[in-house]
Amino acid sequence: MGSTTADWFEDRIAAAVAPLLPGFTVEAVAEIDSTNTELMRRARAGRVEPVLLVAEHQTAGRGRLGRPWQSAPRQEASGSLLFSLGLPLAPADWSGLSLAVGVSVAESLDPSGAHKVGLKWPNDVWVNDSKLVGILIETALPSSGRPDASRYLVIGIGVNIGARDADGMRTPPAWLRQWRPDASAPEVLGELAPPLVQAVLDFEARGFAPFAERFAARDVLRGREVALSDGTTGLCEGVAWGGELQVRTDAGLQLISSDEVSVRPRGMAF
Numbered sequence: 001m002g003s004t005t006a007d008w009f010e011d012r013i014a015a016a017v018a019p020l021l022p023g024f025t026v027e028a029v030a031e032i033d034s035t036n037t038e039l040m041r042r043a044r045a046g047r048v049e050p051v052l053l054v055a056e057h058q059t060a061g062r063g064r065l066g067r068p069w070q071s072a073p074r075q076e077a078s079g080s081l082l083f084s085l086g087l088p089l090a091p092a093d094w095s096g097l098s099l100a101v102g103v104s105v106a107e108s109l110d111p112s113g114a115h116k117v118g119l120k121w122p123n124d125v126w127v128n129d130s131k132l133v134g135i136l137i138e139t140a141l142p143s144s145g146r147p148d149a150s151r152y153l154v155i156g157i158g159v160n161i162g163a164r165d166a167d168g169m170r171t172p173p174a175w176l177r178q179w180r181p182d183a184s185a186p187e188v189l190g191e192l193a194p195p196l197v198q199a200v201l202d203f204e205a206r207g208f209a210p211f212a213e214r215f216a217a218r219d220v221l222r223g224r225e226v227a228l229s230d231g232t233t234g235l236c237e238g239v240a241w242g243g244e245l246q247v248r249t250d251a252g253l254q255l256i257s258s259d260e261v262s263v264r265p266r267g268m269a270f
């Protein structure tokens with residue numbers, strides 16, 4: 001995995017998060033296939049401790065729906081922030097988790113909303129219809145011997161820090177230095193990680209309800225005509241209390257809960 005070129009302030013982040021999540025550690029590596037793949041591998045091998053794994057480069061980054069996730073070129077080590085948070089979690093209901101994660105990330109990157117950092121259901125972070133952050137959430141089966149209903153949750157996050165070109169991307173990229181020219185990946189990790197852990201623990205305790213209005217405040221699809229990858233089209237009426245996307249179609253209101261369906265503002269290519 002090699003040594004990192006940047007200082008990731010692992011101890012500082014671990015100290016900020018440990019009161020929320022005892023035993024939490026932060027690991028930084030120069031290169032890995034995918035931070036999500038690595039934490040899922042560990043979970044399957046029975047390693048289910050709370051950890052944040054950040055990589056300066058991924059050779060096989062993964063996105064949603066089986067797509068690859070391309071980050072900034074290797075020589076631009078701080079051009080992308082690539083990390084995964086892994087922890088055991090046992091919420092009563094998992095619905096809406098990915099939306100709650102998106103809310104936390106968008107609020108950390110743009111607390112006042114001045115930069116119009118919004119959320120595209122279920123959990124892309126967009127600015128002006130361009131993608132700033134991708135989020136990939138996976139869970140591993142319960143580890144043997146645990147008495148509760150927990151699963152090992154892996155939340156993978158990729159943030160564009162430096163300028164990106166749009167080659168091969170379905171959605172044009174946005175990047176943080178468009179309005180924060182001095183932003184660095186380690187600094188942004190320090191801003192995102194503690195609130196993200198807090199949001200996940202809040203979700204475990206109280207579900208999606210505390211996040212619903214905050215999602216609505218940043219919802220970039222609400223009020224727009226949308227098209228789904230299954231061919232459905234209609235007017236987006238925002239997100240329901242369970243996190244489902246509400247689309248008014250000719251056949252009536254449809255609630256979309258499967259994140260295997262992709263949704264776009266109408267007219268934007270899939």
Ligand code: BTN
Nearest residue numbers: 034061062063064134135156158
């Ligand atoms: C998407 O928008 O399709 C989700 C992209 C998620 C990318 C991040 S980068 C860190 C983590 N490791 C991965 O392989 N994927 C996630």
